[in-house]
Amino acid sequence: MNGATKAIYLLLPVLACFTRLQAQHTSGSFSITGKVSGTKQDTLLFQRYSPGNLIIDTVLVENATFVYNGQVNEPEFTNVKFMGDNHPNNHEFYFFTEKGAYSLDINGNDISQSVVSGAATNQAYFTYQQENKPLLDEILSYTFAYLELEDKVTPGLSTQDTLAVLNGKIDSLNEILFRKDEDYIQHNHQHFFSLYVLSQDIKNGMDAETAARLFNGLDSSLQQSANGVSVKSVIDKSLQYAVGKKIPPLVLADANKQSRNIMTTIKQNKYTLIDLWASWCVPCRQEFPFLKEAYARYHPGGFDIYAISMDLFRNPWLKALKDLQLPWVNVISNNKLPRFYQVNAIPFNVLVNNKGVIIAKDLRGAKLDKKLRQLFQQ
Structure with a gap:
């Protein structure tokens, strides 16, 4: 999904100079020797991320130096900060923990300005940022x-x-x-x-x-x-959500506990937006003015919405329906959705034709009206 309401990843610069880097054997032990300047903080907190896993280690600083040893199977994206320090400049420093021996100089005045030396992945990473x-x-x-x-x-x-x-x-x-x-x-x-x-x-x-x-x-x-x-x-x-793919069947219950077949809605309309949301999702609720405007404008011509709530409990969903007054088909997940509907983030939507074939996705904000205007002018 495009846009800022997804998780924000702050470490995404672009590298302009292309240096051919060699393949690495990434599994092995690491030893990070470090110095700390500009603070009397005596404990560092390291958080290392790998698929499905988070390792948290504390490392003591003695005489403004520290040593951090361990094992990695492959480079792990890592942040380090001073434990218990809430100073506004001391957020976090990001780098990769990788095999080998290298150094980390911690800047206690502004930890984001710390420096890693002697590690290949980090060299690529920081060059990528600076360029x-x-x-x-x-x-x-x-x-x-x-x-x-x-x-x-x-x-x-x-x-x-x-x-x-x-x-x-x-x-x-x-x-x-x-x-x-x-x-x-x-x-x-x-x-x-x-x-x-x-x-x-x-x-x-x-x-x-x-x-x-x-x-x-x-x-x-x-x-x-x-x-x-x-x-x-x-x-x-x-x-699965590529244009031209067909969505799988789905039957879920509405607020009156009546079964609503997604294919029935799709076949009865020229175009249907399948919208996944939840009552607790603020970005989802902020989309509703756009959805209501599109529904009012295009529903008479054959546009509908099949909205699937990802709420775990009915009462918050029912309250949201009452508060928001959503005029389209609203159903709630039974927590046993087919894999297609098990998305990683919401709000999420796909637009399908009357055969259930995807013709667009992630139509957020004004993008939905723009797409529907094109379709209904054809």
Whole structure:
């Protein structure tokens, strides 16, 4: 899904110079020796991420130095911060924990300005950031503006118009990022960092077809790694929603506990939006002014919405239906949905024709009206 209401990944610059990196044997032990300056904090908190796993370690600082040893199967994205320190400048420092011996100099005045030396994946990572700082900063600027506005307001078309403009700018900048990343990944198909770049681009909305092509061009050792298997799973999931795919059947109960067959709704209309949401999802509820406007305008001509709530309990969903007054088909998940409907993030939608074939997806904000206007003018 495109846009800022997805999880925000802040570490996505683009590399302009393409240095061919060699394949790595990534499994083994690591030893990080470090120095700490500018603070008397005596405990560091390391959080290491790998597919389906989070390792948290504390490391003591003695005489402004520390040593952190351990084992990794492949490079692990890591953040480090001072334990219990709430100083506004001491957020986190991000790097990769990888096999080998290298150094980490912690800047206690601003931990984000710390430095890792002597590790290949980190060298690629920080070069990647530095070379493209202007583009990354611009993406973050629009992203933070979007999130700040989204968090402070209730749904309304005037606000949604502003959010749509911001979202459009983020999408446009991400497209620039994706095109540059294609070149980077193709030139560095043997290096673990390329797999990381691809994984982040997928999370930020790269289309599944492009992601699949780039993944298939990676070295087989990367494809078969734990991170590779995880990325492949996400790509395969996204390919289900490609234009031209047909959705699977589904029957769920509405607010009156009456069964509502999704195929009945689809066959009775020219176009149907399948919308996944939940009563507790603020970005979902902020989409409803757009959905209501589209429904009022195009329903008489053959447009409908089949909205699937992902709520675990009926009462919050029923209250939301009463408060929001949604005029289309509303059903609630039975927690045993087919895999197609088990999405990773909401809001999520696909637009299908009267045969249940997907013709568009992620029609957020003004994108829905734009697509429907094209379809009904044909």
